[in-house]
Amino acid sequence: MSDIPTILYVDDDDNDVMLLKHALRCAKLLFDVQVVNDPEAASAYLNGQGIYANRELHPMPRLVLLDLKMPRMHGLEVLLWIRNQPRFAQLVVIVLTASNHIPEINRAYELGANSYLIKPVELGELVGIVRGMSAYWLAVREKPAAKIS
Amino acid sequence: MTLPRFPSGSSTDLIRAHRNENRRWPVSDERVLVLTAAKEEADFFRAALAERGLKFFACAGMEDLCRGIKEGAGMAIVAAESLADSCGELLATVLAEQSSWSDFPLVVLADGGEEQETVWSRWEELGPVGNVRILARPMRAPIAMGVVQAALQSRRRQYEVRDQLLEQERHEKAAREAEERLRLTFESAKDYAILSLDLQGRVTTWSAGAEQIFGYSEQEILGREVAVLFTPEDRKAGVPEKEMGRAAKAGVAEDDRWHLCKDGRRFFASGMMRPILDGPEKVCGFTKVARDITWRKQAKENLEKERNFSNAAINSLPGIFYVLDEQGRMLRWNENLERVSGYSALEIAGMHPLDFVIEEHRPLIGQKITEVFRSGEVMVEADLRCKNGSRIPYLFTGKRFATEETPWLVGMGMDIKAQKKVERELRKLHALAERRVAELDAVIESMPDAVYIGTEKGITKCNANALKMLGVASLEDLNARIGESGVKFAVRWLNGQPLKTEEFQFVRALHGELTIEDIIVRKADTGEDVYLRAASAPVMQGGRIVGVVAINSDMTERMKAKEAQANLAAIVEFSTDAIIGKNLEGIITSWNVSAERIFGYRAEEVIGHPIEILLPPDRLSEEADIMARLRRGERTEHFESVRVAKGGRNIQVSLTISPIKNASGNIIGVSKIARDITEHKQAEESIKAARDQISRHALELEKRVTERTASLRQSVQSLEGVLYHVAHDLRAPLRAMQGFTTILLNEYAPKLDEKGEDYAQRVSTSASRMDTLIQDLLRYGRLAHTPLSLVAVNLNQELEVVQGRLAEKIRNKGAVISVESPLPEVWADPVVLDEILSNLLKNALTFVAPGVQPKIHIRAEPAGPGLVRIWMEDNGVGIGAEHHERIFRVFERLQIEDVYTGTGIGLALVRKGMERMGGRSGVESKAGEGSRFWLELPTMQRMNE
Structure with missing residues (x-):
């Protein structure tokens, strides 16, 4: 198993995926970012089913970044599913979405989200967000080389 | 040698003293004068005399010898040859002149036989000078010395005579002097009668004093019987004879009695009769010395009288009396002291004043006694200690008085046992009285009514209820209002007629009237009327009115109740x-x-x-x-x-x-x-029919409302859906635009020229701006549709939160924000109010002329019942009056984008939010003069009503 922490990013928007990866690069953070584009794929990945059966290629993530508004299934349903699986109890789930709708934020926390982040328009802000997120949630597993200077 | 100074003493003593003093004669008196022309003779005597311890004196010639005799010598040895011619005469003359006692021994040295006769004849020629011996030559020492010794012995005898004579002479002189002194005394002792009597009682001497005292001259009295000087009674009783007898027998007879003067006047004489002794035990007469002491006797009698009087006086004193001196000796006291203390007079005489008080009071009394002698007068209470140990409380006084420098303390002591008892009783009475007063006070205070006690001078006591009932602060206040100028309370009868001074219950009670009446009094503090039942009664003491007690009951409640009852009865x-x-x-x-x-x-x-x-x-x-x-x-x-x-x-x-x-x-x-609802019942039937009809209409109406509401809710929900989608989906492409242009600008800059970079920049800026617009629109949309929850909001706290959030902007602008605390609590939705205040504050910070420091003042003022208007005043660019309403609409912006940033949603949000919370908003401003935005909200106070 690699020492690089794995992040599972669940989002249907390729632009946002690209931008996040760019932001991680900008922040000089070394992560294995695994991306799935819909909730079904997310559960398959976490369960290690189908194409995700090989854990060498698709390691168990330390952290899940979860978009909310996705086709066919809402992100909160994924969150609910994760929180109902005792084996994922340690899994950090962070909501990363465009919506700042208060009821949605409250609901996410009620269902057990570790954090709720709003996708910023400014790229710079996104860099700041991933830095903070990494420092807070993944610091323990970070490699010395990947440490923020 | 001086005459002895013996003013007294017998002559025998005198002689003895002299002898003692002169046991040996002076050496010169024993010397042996030797006159001879033959040297060997002179040497012979020198040696022989020296051998016997006798003094040898060689004379140069007859003159020398005569001088030696005059100066004093024991004897003389003269050679016969030396008596020749004038020398013999000279010697004869000297010897003839010697004192009566002296018979100077002379030894003539002559040759034997014829020459001895010559010597004798020569001696006869020279005259009657004795005590001459002839020593025949040649001399032999033992004979010569025997002659010399004999001569010297005779000389010594002469000396003894001389001394006796001298002694006698001296004694006589002293006696003469003593007699003279006696005579002078005798004559000058005018105050004393000095007379002497013979054995028959006849007067033999009579002094000047006697003449003065008795009136008889010496001539008149000498030879007369002394009895004439005695009173007839004494004469008859044989007193003169008895006196003489006593004197003769005892050596002295005192003689204190009345005597008679020549003029028949009597005087009291104190005298003494002594016998004149003519040899031991042999009386030859009497002397009598008498002194007129009539005055003394009288003084003594007076003194006696005085003493009796003062004794009577001090013994009649009710208390004890004492006189002490500074040493604390008891000099005088009265019988009471003896009686009270139990000590006898003899005991008291030996006691110290402190012995009369109990141990613990002694220091005090000692100090007080000292004080009397120092300052004159003192009074002190202490316990007298009696002989039997009992103690009695006493009041002691002391006063200093002085006779001829000697100070005394005279004072009295009074038994204050009774007084003490009275004092105790009084104290008890006083305590009792105080308790009674306290009880009275308690009673008065505990009474639900107003109680006053007073005299014609005013109220002397009243309880708290009284002050409360009349609305005055204190008793003084009350009295001041009652004062001379009349009662300053508006006191009226129930019919409203004011009371005249003489009608006051208090005043009438002072005249003995007992009253119970109802009055109305206006309270001094609040001015409200109280109904009082005023009862007053005089306080009688010994049939005299000494005061008044007045009790006022507050009838106001009862009157009101009565009125209410009357009202109720009417109802x-x-x-x-x-x-x-x-x-x-x-x-x-x-x-x-x-x-x-x-x-x-x-x-x-x-x-x-x-x-x-x-x-x-x-x-x-x-x-x-x-x-x-x-x-x-x-x-x-x-x-x-x-x-x-x-x-x-x-x-x-x-x-x-x-x-x-x-x-x-x-x-x-x-x-x-x-x-009676008989009619009502009938009416009710028709009302019921009408009501049924109305209720049918109402049901229909309700149904319609429900339908409308449902459809409205649906549209709101769909709108919310739209908003949500807008928020999410519309912004996704914007993020992409923004994100990638940023990457473009950052990472591909070298491949872009200036123009390309500008375009990319424009895409980025537009994307950002659109995002802001969308977000504002979303906020507006949500504000218009989200259900609100109104709660009490503390405006001060809320403003602090808002300022905190905008802290960076405030700091950057260097703005000064002042809040007039405290601001009221308002009834609002906290989220919405937060949005509104944020927008207004942001505007105020934003729309400021360049270079001007933003100054924002926030305050609140009442805006009608239960409403508050919050003002936010700035020194910004201001808004022209024509724009005042327009600016509150969505997307209305007055400023050009280059200068001021904003989406044009902010004030629309403010207006919408205020409307939704039941408030209002507005602005007062002129272009260039700053703006005063206001918000009007219900206060908590209104909500509570």
């Missing part, structure tokens, strides 16, 4: 409902006019009768039910039933039945209100 009486009172047994006790009207019975017809007369036969049990409910404490209200009127007519009634309770809450009766 009851004139109520359109029948109001019937009955007791627990169901007997009617009261009956109003309407009862009469409704039921047809007059009050006097029904009062005292059972209530059952009003009940239809089939409803008799109803009454029992009602009573049972009442006893359980339940009221029966609007109970519709049927009752029977006079004449048997049935009446539809609505009954309200309530218990009548006495003061302690026990039910003592029942009040029954009966309303």
Whole structure:
């Protein structure tokens, strides 16, 4: 198993995926970012089913970044599913979405989200967000080389 | 040698003293004068005399010898040859001149035979000079010395005679002097009569003093019997003879008695008669010395009298009396001291004043005694200590007085046992009185009424209720208002007529009147009227009015109650409902006019009768039910039933039945209100029909409203859906635009020229701006549709939160924000209010002319009942009056984008939010003069009402 922490990013928007990866690069953070584009794929990945059966290629993530508004299934349903699986109890789930709708934020926390982040328009802000997120949630597993200077 | 100084003493003593002093004669008196021309003769005597310890004196010639004789010598040895011619005569002359006692021994040295005769004849020639011996030559020492010794011995005898003569002479002189002194004394002792008598009692000497005292001259009295000087009584009693007898026998007779003067006057003489002794035991006469001491006797008598008088006086003193000196000796005291202390006079004489007081008071008394001698007068209380150990409280006085430098203390002591007892009693009485006063005070204070005690001078005591009832602060205040100028309280009779001074209950009580009356008094502090029942009574002491006690009861409540009762009675009486009172047994006790009207019975017809007369036969049990409910404490209200009127007519009634309770809450009766609803019942039927119709309409209406609401809710929900999608989906492409242009600008900059970079920049800026617009729109949309929850919001806290959030912007702009605290609590949705305040503050910070420091002032003011207007005043660019309404619309912007940033949503949000919270908003401003935005919100106060 690699020492690089794995992040599972669940989002249907390729632009946002690209931008996040760019932001991680900008922040000089070394992560294995695994991306799935819909909730079904997310559960398959976490369960290690189908194409995700090989854990060498698709390691168990330390952290899940979860978009909310996705086709066919809402992100909160994924969150609910994760929180109902005792084996994922340690899994950090962070909501990363465009919506700042208060009821949605409250609901996410009620269902057990570790954090709720709003996708910023400014790229710079996104860099700041991933830095903070990494420092807070993944610091323990970070490699010395990947440490923020 | 001086004459001895012997003013007294016998002559024998005198001689003895002299002898003692002169046991040896002077050396010169024993010397042996030797006159001879033959040296060997002179040497012979020198040696022989020296051998016998005798003094040798060689004379140069006859003159020398004569001088030696005059100067003093034991004897002389003269060679016969030296007596020749004038020398012999000279010697004869010297010897002839010698003192009567002296017979100077002379030894003439002559050759034997013829020459001795010559010597004798020559000696005869020279005259009668004896004590001459002839020593024949040649001399032999033993004979010569025998002659010399014999001569010297005779000389010594002469010396003894000389000394005796001298002694005698001296003694005689002293006697003469003594006699002279005596005579002078005798003559000058004018105060004393000195006389002497012979054995027959005849006067033999008479002094000048005697003449002065007795009046007889010396000539008159000498030779007369001394008895003439005695009083006839004494003469008759043989006193003169007895006196002489006593004197002769005892050596002295005192003689203190009355004597008689020549003129018959009597005087008291103190005298002494002594015998004149002519040899031992042999009386040859008498001397009598007498002194007139009449004055002394009289003084003594006076003194005696005085003493008796003062003794009587001091013994009659009620207390003890004493005189002490500074050493604390008891000099005088009265019998009381002896009696009280139990000490005898003898004991007292030896006691110290401190012995008369108890141990613990001694220092005090000692100090007080000292004080008397120092400062003159003192009074002190101490316990007298008696001989038997008992103690008595005493008041001691002391006063200093002095006779001829000697100070005394004279003082008295009074038994204050009784006084002490009285004092104790008085103290007890006083304590009792104080307790009584305290009790009285307590009684007065505990009384629910106002109580005043006073005299014609004013109120001397009153309780707190009195002050409260009259509305005055203190007793002084009260008295000041009553004062001379008359009562300053508006005191009126119940009819409103003010009381005249003489009508006051207090004043009348002072004149003995007892009053109980009702008055109205205006309270001094609040000015409200109180009804008082004023009772006043005089305080009598020994048949005299010494004061007044007044008690005022506050009748205001009772009067009000009475009024209320009257009102109530009127209400009851004139109520359109029948109001019937009955007791627990169901007997009617009261009956109003309407009862009469409704039921047809007059009050006097029904009062005292059972209530059952009003009940239809089939409803008799109803009454029992009602009573049972009442006893359980339940009221029966609007109970519709049927009752029977006079004449048997049935009446539809609505009954309200309530218990009548006495003061302690026990039910003592029942009040029954009966309303005739016969007509009402009929009206009710038609109302019911109308109501049914209305309710049908209402149901229909309600249904319609529900439908509308549902559709409205649906559209709101769909709008929310739209908003959500807008928020999410519309912004996703924006993020992409923004994100990638940023990457473009950052990472591909070298491949872009200036123009390309500018375009990319424009894409980025536009994307950002659109995002802001979307977000503002979303906020507006949500504000317009989200349900609000209004709660109490502390404006101060809220403003702090908002300022905190905008802290960076405030700091960057260097803005000064002042808040006039405290701001009120308002009724608002915190989220919405936060949004509104944020927007206004942001605007105020934003729309400021370049270079101007933003100054923002926030304050609140009441804006009508329960409303508050919050003002936010800035020194910004201001807004022209024509724009004042426009700016509150969505997307209305006045400023050009380059200068001021904004989406044009902010004030629309403010207006919408305020409207939704039931408030208002607005602005007062002129272009260039700053703006004053205001918000009007309900305050908490209003909500609480």
